[in-house]
Amino acid sequence: MTPESVHKPTSRPARTNAVMLFFHHMGSPPWFYAFAGRCIPVLWVLFGVLTVTGLYLGFFKAPADYLQGESFRIMYIHVPSAWMSMMIYAGMAVMGFIALVWRIRMMEILAMCSAPVGAAFTLAALISGSLWGKPTWGTYWVWDARLTSELVLLFLYFGVMSLHSAYDDPRKGAKAACLLAVVGLVNLPIIHYSVKWWNTLHQDASIGLSGSSIHPSMLWPLLIMAIATKCFYLANLLTRARVMLLEQDSRKAWVREEVAGVRG
């Protein structure tokens, strides 16, 4: 075999087959459980390294804002949390939709496990935002469109979690909660465009697809923190999904084998 044939690029159908095979494996609980167990430590390490780097750059390298002074540094936890609150909800709704239409149990589990993490990020965004609002606006809270729609998002997360746990049959609960998640998706454009549609105290987005109005020295720590929060979400999601799988499949042979081996 020549080196050229060894390093021959993978053809498109082969790549498509590999992706299809991955998703096929994802539907198998024992495979998913083992795969998630291998990914979680890597994600935690990535989260730790990125958080330390992002906060170091944000606190010690980025200069103070000319208008807000030092208080702008709250941005490094507030903005990634707010982004995650919306991104997780969108992901949860998409997974919920797939679970409802194609009845894929793993999607149901992943959608339901996303809700508590999304709620935590929404709460973090609301609290850090109100603590940023006091020195900037002079008040912790105003009933303005952005803040109110973000609060509605928190209630939607609580609704999804409550509905899921309200049924004795976890799969029935998940179906009802997935439906609520899909319906609640309408709130995301309201949150995003609230600063454009209404006259709000909250500032307009500083980062968009066309570019950013933030200086690179302030922007890079923010982007690093944004990636760190994604690693946090994935590590948390996989941990929760493993627990839910163990609980739902407690009578199955693979769980007994797994527990006998006590792997993580």
Place this chain on the structure above:
Amino acid sequence: MEHAFYIWCAYGACAVILAWTSIAPIIRHRRVVREQQESTKAGS
């Protein structure tokens, strides 16, 4: 540092929320595994 109280409170509150969010499923995982092991032992 100017506005240090607000900055520390914001990071402190977020750290508590995110720490609890990550610790809770780990504790639950250990409990579920322990319960499974006990029920397996009782069964055998």
